[in-house]
Amino acid sequence: MVLPPKDHPRYKSLLAREKLVEASDVVANQGLIAHGRGEAFDYLLGEQTCLPALSAIKAASSAILAAKKPVISVNGNVVALAAREIARLSEISGAKVEINLFHRTPERIVGLTKMMKKVGIDALGENADDKIPGLSSERAKCCSDGIGSADVVLVPLEDGDRCEALVKMGKKVITIDLNPLSRTAQTAHITIVDELTRCLPLLSDFVKEKKGVDSFDNKQCLSDVLNYMAERISS
Amino acid sequence: MVLPPKDHPRYKSLLAREKLVEASDVVANQGLIAHGRGEAFDYLLGEQTCLPALSAIKAASSAILAAKKPVISVNGNVVALAAREIARLSEISGAKVEINLFHRTPERIVGLTKMMKKVGIDALGENADDKIPGLSSERAKCCSDGIGSADVVLVPLEDGDRCEALVKMGKKVITIDLNPLSRTAQTAHITIVDELTRCLPLLSDFVKEKKGVDSFDNKQCLSDVLNYMAERISS
Numbered sequence: 001m002v003l004p005p006k007d008h009p010r011y012k013s014l015l016a017r018e019k020l021v022e023a024s025d026v027v028a029n030q031g032l033i034a035h036g037r038g039e040a041f042d043y044l045l046g047e048q049t050c051l052p053a054l055s056a057i058k059a060a061s062s063a064i065l066a067a068k069k070p071v072i073s074v075n076g077n078v079v080a081l082a083a084r085e086i087a088r089l090s091e092i093s094g095a096k097v098e099i100n101l102f103h104r105t106p107e108r109i110v111g112l113t114k115m116m117k118k119v120g121i122d123a124l125g126e127n128a129d130d131k132i133p134g135l136s137s138e139r140a141k142c143c144s145d146g147i148g149s150a151d152v153v154l155v156p157l158e159d160g161d162r163c164e165a166l167v168k169m170g171k172k173v174i175t176i177d178l179n180p181l182s183r184t185a186q187t188a189h190i191t192i193v194d195e196l197t198r199c200l201p202l203l204s205d206f207v208k209e210k211k212g213v214d215s216f217d218n219k220q221c222l223s224d225v226l227n228y229m230a231e232r233i234s235s
Numbered sequence: 236m237v238l239p240p241k242d243h244p245r246y247k248s249l250l251a252r253e254k255l256v257e258a259s260d261v262v263a264n265q266g267l268i269a270h271g272r273g274e275a276f277d278y279l280l281g282e283q284t285c286l287p288a289l290s291a292i293k294a295a296s297s298a299i300l301a302a303k304k305p306v307i308s309v310n311g312n313v314v315a316l317a318a319r320e321i322a323r324l325s326e327i328s329g330a331k332v333e334i335n336l337f338h339r340t341p342e343r344i345v346g347l348t349k350m351m352k353k354v355g356i357d358a359l360g361e362n363a364d365d366k367i368p369g370l371s372s373e374r375a376k377c378c379s380d381g382i383g384s385a386d387v388v389l390v391p392l393e394d395g396d397r398c399e400a401l402v403k404m405g406k407k408v409i410t411i412d413l414n415p416l417s418r419t420a421q422t423a424h425i426t427i428v429d430e431l432t433r434c435l436p437l438l439s440d441f442v443k444e445k446k447g448v449d450s451f452d453n454k455q456c457l458s459d460v461l462n463y464m465a466e467r468i469s470s
Contacts, residue, residue, distance in 0.1 A: 021264040029256040032264055036271020037278075040414065179275065226468050234465035 013039060013047060016081055016197070023080035026111040028103035031077045034157065041178040042195050044229045049202065052224035053194040055213060057203050060154070060174045060190050062212025064203075067152035067172070070095035074123070075102065078156050078196065079112045085200035087119040093207045095154070098146035099125030102159045104138045134165045147171075155188075156196055163187045176200075180225045191218055193225045248274060248282060251316055251432070258315035261346040263338035266312045269392065276413040277430050279464045284437065287459035288429040290448060292438050295389070295409045295425050297447025299438075302387035302407070305330035309358070310337065313391050313431065314347045320435035322354040328442045330389070333381035334360030337394050339373045369400045382406075390423075391431055398422045411435075415460045426453055428460045 001022045004014035020027055020035050049057075064070050072095050074086055079099070090097050099112045109125055116123040128141035130148035139162065142148050153166055156176035160183030166173050167187055175188040176196055185191045192199050206212060236257045239249035255262055255270050284292075299305050307330050309321055314334070325332050334347045344360055351358040363376035365383035374397065377383050388401055391411035395418030401408050402422055410423040411431055420426045427434050441447060 017265070017268055020268070024264050029259050029267055030252070032267035033252055033255070033271040033274065036268040036273070037275040038271070039268065040272040040275030043272075043414075043416065179278075181278065230465045230469035233461050233468065 010047070012197075013042065016195075020077065020080050023076070023115075026108050026115065027076040027080050028101075028108075030103060031075070035077060038157075038178040038195070041180070041193075041229075044232060045178070045193070045225075046232060047195070049194050049198055050225060050228050052221045052228065053192055053199065054202070055216065056190055056192040056218075056221050057194070057199055058206055058211065058213040059216035060192060060203055061206035062214070062216075063152050063172055063174060063190060064093050064095065064154070064207055065210060065212060067095075067150075069150045070152040070154070071146050071150035072097045073100045073147055073153055073155040073158070074098070074112070074116070075100065075157060076108060076112060079115050082156075082196045082200055083115055083119045083121075085197055085204070087116070087121045089154075089200055089204045089207070090121055092204050096146050096150075097121050097123040098143055099123050100142055100147060100155075102139060102162065104141060132162065132165045132169065134168060135162060140165075158184050158188075160184045160187060180222045180229070185222060189218060190216065191222060193222070245282070247432075248277065251430075255312065255315050258311065258350075261343050261350065262311040262315050263336075263343075265338060266310070270312060273392075273413040273430070276415070276428075276464075279467060280413070280428070280460075281467060282430070284429050284433055285460060285463050287456045287463065288427055288434065289437070290451065291425055291427040291453075291456050292429070292434055293441060293446065293448040294451035295427060295438055296441035297449070297451075298387050298407055298409060298425060299328050299330065299389070299442055300445060300447060302330075302385075304385045305387040305389070306381050306385035307332045308335045308382055308388055308390040308393070309333070309347070309351070310335065310392060311343060311347060314350050317391075317431045317435055318350055318354045318356075320432055320439070322351070322356045324389075324435055324439045324442070325356055327439050331381050331385075332356050332358040333378055334358050335377055335382060335390075337374060337397065339376065367397065367400045367404065369403060370397060375400075390419075393419050393423075395419045395422060415457045415464070420457060424453060425451065426457060428457070 124143040124146040130144035131140040152172045154174045163184040173188045174190040176192045177185045180193045359378040359381040365379040366375040387407045389409045398419040408423045409425040411427045412420045415428045
């Protein structure tokens with residue numbers, strides 16, 4: 001991995017890019033392109049957690065605290081970028097972790113399972129024995145012990161079709177997506193428009209302290225984020 | 236290549252993504268991430284050529300028409316996405332094409348040379364016998380017969396350091412970059428904030444008809460683009 005200079009003003013962003021390129025055997029090429037889209041939106045956010053995102057993080061904490069069976073669904077990008085942050089949230093919240101891929105191959109599932117094991121998590125995913133209705137075969141696969149029976153699912157960096165399918169299954173869906181205009185962002189019940197490694201520790205802290213918010217309006221939150229971005233661009 | 240359905244509202248964008256993934260042996264992983272950044276900004280532009288971009292295209296046409304030795308510098312992303320459009324501009328303008336890579340490997344140079352040959356262009360690049368001052372060794376390489384002796388260089392999707400180095404060499408630098416805030420966009424003399432396959436045919440048409448503009452202010456143009464994006468986001 002080519003580490004960027006520590007005093008570079010965009011150190012964290014460059015480090016994230018290198019982490020993904022380094023993990024290119026378990027990250028889909030489409031995942032690299034998706035990361036670039038996220039980088040652009042994060043640039044517009046000033047690479048910091050905005051106030052509307054903070055309220056979404058609190059709403060997510062409430063949902064996870066109220067869940068009977070919370071599950072965190074992770075893909076190649078999520079593991080490459082934030083395996084440790086996911087592990088901490090899983091430990092604090094008791095949520096299981098399931099490796100669930102849009103571009104699913106056995107090799108990638110095995111590689112990502114190993115990466116999660118390194119940070120102390122026995123992730124579900126290898127024995128996918130259940131299906132998300134309404135999706136084509138490979139993309140529908142999930143675990144009955146994980147996503148299949150979850151009531152609350154945190155799916156960071158998820159595809160729009162799959163996010164919609166989870167909502168249709170009646171699950172409460174929380175996503176993390178830097179693009180407030182994406183179909184995933186628009187479809188989920190709670191959308192945290194923030195960078196993964198920045199918001200996951202905040203979410204874990206709120207869950208640990210059993211803090212949250214009672215009422216939350218996702219449409220309003222996304223509109224607030226868009227206005228925040230627009231103001232930053234024009235100034 | 237997995238072709239998107241032709242009636243998909245974002246067909247061109249999805250096709251571009253597939254082209255890049257398909258060409259992943261000659262496109263750097265960093266190039267895939269960079270493409271994603273471009274996609275996000277293009278989304279904010281509504282995936283169409285905005286008026287400020289059109290004025291930059293006209294200014295670029297004037298610069299190419301006035302040039303004694305125009306050169307088009309292409310990298311993996313440019314060839315994968317727009318080899319034919321580059322070939323047409325080269326034929327119409329008489330500009331040479333040089334393959335010039337940030338992540339340079341002999342394999343990628345050979346692969347890209349073949350791809351350009353398929354669209355009828357004998358590109359420079361394999362015998363790099365010159366240097367762009369101020370850059371580290373591999374990144375400095377160029378051809379004396381191409382970039383080395385050019386007076387006007389069109390460098391689409393270029394890195395900020397290299398764009399700056401070309402400006403310091405006294406060359407007139409035209410770039411195509413979807414991010415109006417990038418260092419490349421801010422450093423070049425003429426920045427076309429538009430998608431490659433959308434603006435190159437327009438540029439070729441203007442050159443063919445010997446049309447252009449006399450005065451052009453790049454800072455003002457970039458500011459106009461940013462305002463255009465901000466208005467679209469907030470509406």
